[in-house]
Amino acid sequence: xxxxxxxxxxxxxxxxxxxxxxxxxxxxxxxxxxxxxxxxxxxxxxxxxxxxxxxxxxxxxxxxxxxxxxxxxxxxxxxxxxxxxxxxxxxxxxxxxxxxxxxxxxxxxxxxxxxxxxxxxxxxxxxxxxx
Amino acid sequence: xxxxxxxxxxxxxxxxxxxxxxxxxxxxxxxxxxxxxxxxxxxxxxxxxxxxxxxxxxxxxxxxxxxxxxxxxxxxxxxxxxxxxxxxxxxxxxxxxxxxxxxxxxxxxxxxxxxxxxxxxxxxxxxxxxx
Numbered sequence: 401x402x403x404x405x406x407x408x409x410x411x412x413x414x415x416x417x418x419x420x421x422x423x424x425x426x427x428x429x430x431x432x433x434x435x436x437x438x439x440x441x442x443x444x445x446x447x448x449x450x451x452x453x454x455x456x457x458x459x460x461x462x463x464x465x466x467x468x469x470x471x472x473x474x475x476x477x478x479x480x481x482x483x484x485x486x487x488x489x490x491x492x493x494x495x496x497x498x499x500x501x502x503x504x505x506x507x508x509x510x511x512x513x514x515x516x517x518x519x520x521x522x523x524x525x526x527x528x529x530x531x
Numbered sequence: 532x533x534x535x536x537x538x539x540x541x542x543x544x545x546x547x548x549x550x551x552x553x554x555x556x557x558x559x560x561x562x563x564x565x566x567x568x569x570x571x572x573x574x575x576x577x578x579x580x581x582x583x584x585x586x587x588x589x590x591x592x593x594x595x596x597x598x599x600x601x602x603x604x605x606x607x608x609x610x611x612x613x614x615x616x617x618x619x620x621x622x623x624x625x626x627x628x629x630x631x632x633x634x635x636x637x638x639x640x641x642x643x644x645x646x647x648x649x650x651x652x653x654x655x656x657x658x659x660x661x662x
Binding site: 517 | 561587
């Protein structure tokens with residue numbers, strides 16, 4: 401089963417060489433997926449302990465779907481899988497960064513990245529998309 | 532004051548050309564900061580409505596500090612500011628991506644990025660740092 405070590409206090413958490421993920425009150429940690437080749441940020445999703453453990457073990461990005469309330473192996477239904485080439489964790493270990501080889505679009509709208517709109521004041525534009 | 536339009540339902544939220552941020556139960560939205568020059572992902576932080584509005588208006592990355600419970604103009608005390616060159620929002624508008632020109636280290640540990648440790652099973656390594 402998934403038994404991670406607990407977080408440490410203060411700067412010890414920043415400097416430890418042990419994985420000690422800090423899950424939030426809902427038992428989740430934020431996960432950013434970045435294209436390993438282009439560096440493009442593809443999406444932000446969430447992992448519970450099981451999803452993080454599976455991602456580490458299988459090398460296939462696995463999240464927790466907050467809307468469906470279930471483990472979500474990315475691409476299992478769409479075929480748009482993410483092969484994880486590297487996992488990074490941030491200073492206080494409440495976020496992970498996945499470098500991935502993305503097959504197909506990362507976004508459920510079939511776009512390459514979920515961040516396809518630019519904020520211009522209160523308006524959004526769609527760079528790179530035809531009118 | 533900060534009065535954003537409310538989120539829309541379903542795919543309308545994905546396709547709208549209006550900024551309609553989806554704040555969570557705590558009134559927060561996730562914000563990823565990415566180096567505009569190198570593409571390196573620097574940090575993940577949080578914004579409330581005021582922080583998002585200030586970031587848009589000032590072009591200077593402004594977050595909500597969950598630990599201190601206050602607005603946090605990045606670099607105000609450290610000098611490690613983030614000049615925002617572009618803001619992106621994701622499909623359901625519950626996350627933003629800031630492209631920034633980072634002065635100094637983005638991390639409070641003075642490292643360039645908060646994601647300075649690589650996950651290798653249950654262990655972490657510090658790529659690029661001397662033993």
